[in-house]
Amino acid sequence: MNTDEDPGVVLSREEAWELLEGCQLGRLAVCVASQPDVFPLNFATSGGRIWIRTNPGTKLAELTINALVAFEADEIKDGAAWSVVVKGTARVLESQSEIDAADLLPLDPWIPTRKSAYVEITPVSVAGRRFVLGAEPERY
Template identity: 45%
Template sequence: MSESPVSTLTREDSWAMLRDNEFGRLAFHLADEVHITPINYAVDAQGRIVVRTAEGSKLLGLTMNADVAFEVDEIDEHEARSVVVRGRARTLDGHEADETEELPLRPWVDTVKLNVVAISVDELTGRRFSLTRPWRHIRPEKA
């Protein structure tokens, strides 16, 4: 029997992947709906995922229901890796928010994001997928 194309990342590899990236997706509740949004982030010394956000639906959703999920992916020609976090978000203020100033939180969009949110990690799972991409072998040749 052949080796499975899906394997589990170690906890250490999952954390390394979270630390090595800066862009992921945040899933949160807003009233009776589930929303997902791309977001820049950093991992702090306490092992929390830290984001900055402006006032709006994301902050409102996180305030109304702190349960969130967060995902980061990497993909190349041979494999894909995915780390999913489940946790609880809370807004940081005062000294706690000031401590995040040294984190590499680099927004991709030039907007003011004054609110700092930290996600405490309750559950962390990582997986690696070996890609065969059979569709690449059946593409018609370009003229």
């Protein structure tokens, strides 16, 4: 069967990671007691990991109950788009030396709140696609 649909270009892990490195806003997905939650947040990448800052609350509680998380970032610009999904494990930094190192990352809060907890996401999988935007093809 011939088709004119274009599902996008699958990116290599390196290409997907490069896009993440140039981005600052993403979404963290967690799941506790069969209930998913998604949180928009700013982030940084360093050393092949994703880093976030947060406060005690729902997000922090949920990722400490179930450390398996998904993280997504995307961008739409100039008639094209990309999306990268990272699946991995989240861990709250506890040692002062880790916190001191994380303090050096470009990870300042965007809103006037204190963010006392650092979270490191270690990827298990990284998948991405790049798309050219356009109108839906004729159905018939």
